[in-house]
Amino acid sequence: MNFWYSSKIKWQATLLSPLSLLVSAISGKRRAGRNKTPYKAPVIVVGNLTVGGTGKTPMIIWLVHKLQQQGFRVGVVSRGYGAAEKPDYPLSVSAQTDVSVCGDEPKLIQNRTGCAIVVDPKRHRAVTHLLESHTVDLVISDDGMQHYAMHRDLEILMVDGHRLFGNELLLPAGPLREAKSRLGSVDFIVTKGQPDKPLPGSVAAELSFSQPENYAGAILPHCDVCAVSGIGNFDSFVSSLTSLGFRVAEQVQFNDHQKIDRKVLASAQLPVIITEKDAVKLKLNDFPKTYVVKLDYSLPESFEHKLIDRIEALIHEKSRHHSSPL
Structure with a gap:
């Protein structure tokens, strides 16, 4: 939710704060009863x-x-x-x-x-x-x-x-x-x-991002792309593509863990870039214009x-x- 990440406490947060007290009580109780074996x-x-x-x-x-x-x-x-x-x-x-x-x-x-x-x-x-x-x-x-x-x-x-x-x-x-x-x-x-x-x-x-690659191993050159993903932090994904030199002209966001709709990939006019987490749920040989970017840590x-x-x-x-x- 956008108001969670505002620099100021928004009215939505104030309205919901009584429920946060309940969450605090529940989390404290769970932690107190933690497994020590x-x-x-x-x-x-x-x-x-x-x-x-x-x-x-x-x-x-x-x-x-x-x-x-x-x-x-x-x-x-x-x-x-x-x-x-x-x-x-x-x-x-x-x-x-x-x-x-x-x-x-x-x-x-x-x-x-x-x-x-x-x-x-x-x-x-x-x-x-x-x-x-x-x-x-x-x-x-x-x-x-x-x-x-x-x-x-x-x-x-x-x-x-x-x-x-x-x-x-x-x-x-x-x-x-x-x-x-x-x-x-x-x-x-x-x-x-x-x-x-x-x-x-x-x-x-x-963060180390690989160059986007399709199922056949072809590397996508810098161009306008469509970012498509179902991950928890979509904005971070878009920023990573920008850092790789791509211009994200279109975006399609799914819920975290949600499988990308095949229709989105099939109808895309621009090359599509997805994450490795999205890729494991798809048969990419059906979508030669879909490229996968991998993330590794150092x-x-x-x-x-x-x-x-x-x-x-x-x-x-x-x-x-x-x-x-x-």
Whole structure:
């Protein structure tokens, strides 16, 4: 909602503020009742305080790759947003799992990393199933910061560098799922891009966008384009295309996780650029004028070493105390 990100508190926020008190009470109660029983492997949460896209998926892909390079076996649990069908949970995701069953983000992570993934709305059940059915050294939770039934050993908070925390109010008056004071209890804070305002204790992920490519591997030269996507932060997507040198002459925005309507792609007069998250839901060989841009992160080596060392210490600690209950 636009008023969430206004520099001044709008009347809509004031009107909705009594409901925010209810959200505060509910979130506080959930956090007070959090699961304190550890699993037999470390659980790392990559989550956020705000609704909308903050760059969790590319962060998870970056982290999985870094850990795999160190020889660690990584598993991921996810809610599975965007699944058109409701399977029997928990669901183990493989290369053969259709995106309509598992959701776009788990499918994208599986495509990019090949790691073990379990989808289940109940995160505790997902972690338990993953540890019972796969051999992994650690588990990364895609989102789940507010899922306190799932124990966690380390939290990485993702923040959009441009939006930050908006008007800093709780839902529905603002974009916050929990109070901003929660910043003080997380282990690491990573911003998607350089923050517009200083955010103490954070590290910025530099964004690296690929040149748009169609199903046949053809690269799109700079030209006027139509940006089409169903992601949580559409404005950020448009800005990324501008930074790549394209002029976004047309825009078609779908809801987050929503599959792009084939009619939009088929009828487009301009070349269409979509995200990798959109692409996993489509058969792109039907649309040669549709191009995909991929996003990867780059983070400072000092942060990488600090984070990997911390996770490695957790893994070794768990292996020494293998009797910890599930």
